[in-house]
Amino acid sequence: MGPLTEEEVLACVEAAGRAPSIYNTQPWLFLPEGDRIEVHADPSRRLPAVDPQARALHISLGAAVLNLCFAVAATGRRPSLELLPSPRDGRHVATVTADGPYTMDDGERELYEAIRERRTSRRPFLDTPIPPEAKRRLEEAALLQGGKLEFVEAPERELLLSLARTADERKWDDAAYRAELRNWTTDDPYREDGVPVEAAPWSGDDTVPVRDFMPDLERPEPSGPEFEAEPVIAVLSIIGGDAPADWLRAGQALERVLLEATRRGLATGLFTQPLEQSDLRAILADPTGRTHVQAILRFGYEAEPTPLTTRRPAAEVIAREKPLPLRPTRLG
Incomplete structure (x- = not known):
């Protein structure tokens, strides 16, 4: 079918860039070459205080990879995915190749269309x-x-919420953590990354311990609806190991779940706090070692709509030449 056109590349990269990422850091670069698009990590967008192993960074990249696969399929080509194709280069996390003709089914098409609406x-x-x-x-x-x-029942739900509160309390006096929050929370209407203030509302209610993105700002009196009394919580685990390749697969699984929820009219949120601290994450570990918890999700129907967060333009995240390689240990 020939190489991807410039217009198709832009559409594919735009869809990939709509993926969720920790603090909306958008830690990716894309290198198009003929019929393929390489996905590279951008280490300058790492969050060492909250994500020292780069686990969340890889999950973010995995979500972008899934979107990219759907976008390539939308061009009428079959996406062929290779994870970690360059073992000595920790930045090069995936390559998606347009491999022959392909027709999306209705379900895939709906998931692709949900990319723009997911938040x-x-x-x-x-x-x-x-x-x-x-x-x-x-x-x-x-x-x-x-x-x-796995959707959890009341006892495990309360454990997960309690772990999130504990993780928040531990980080409260961490200067590096608070500095990262300040750097990635913004009231600048022209900024194209980070968490907008309006997307991180202050409620004063810890029934559902949503991360406080503005700990250093003066708070108004809480207003608006209260959080649900019995939040619907699910745990996402990956079958296999707990290394960069598994984190990339976790990102793909996470994004597919989020897109499926979006097309069914469900709102989604994430609790990452307990997974950012090794001892708290260990509490959730599978004793058999067959699965590893990678995300905690909240599902429901919104009382008030959440605005879409902005994204960097596709042209800004397209690399014009191959990024310099980086050892995997330097990234993680």
Whole structure:
């Protein structure tokens, strides 16, 4: 079918760049070459205080990879994915090749169209039950990418929320952590990365311990709806190991779940705090070692709509030449 056109490359990169990323850092660069697009990490966008192993960075990149695969499929080409194709280069995390003709089915097309609508919500959800069929479809979405999504009952839900509160309290006096929050939280309407202030509302309610992105700012009196009394929480695990390749697969599974939720009208949020501290994450470990928790998700229906966060233009994240290689140990 020939190489991807410039217009197709821009559309593919734009879709990949709509992926969720920790603090909306967008830690990626894309190198198009003929019928393929390489995905590279941007180490300058790492968060060493909150993500010292670069686990969350790789999950962010994995989510972008899945979007890129859907976008290549939308051009009428079959996406062929290779993870970590350059073992000596920790930056080069994936290559997606347009490999022959392909026709998306209706479900894939809907997931691709959901990329633009997906957003992370830190707002209260309605106390409205999620249909069992929707939960089943979300579980299936995770399985398709090698993941395992488990909705938790009240005792485990309270444990997860408690761990999130503990993680927040521990970080409260960490100067490096607070500096990262200041650097990546913004009220600049022209900034194209970071977490906008309006997307990180202040409620004063720790029923659902959403990360406080503005610990150094003076707080107004809390207003608006309260968080749901019984949040719907699920744990996403990856079957296999707990290394960069597994984190990339976790990102793909996470994004597929988020897109599936979006097309079903569900809002989604994430709790990453307990997974950022090794001893708290160990509490959630599978004693058999067969799976590893990579994300904690919250599902529901929004009481108030969350605005879309901005993204850098596709042209800004397209590399014109191959980025300098970086040893994997330097990245992680």
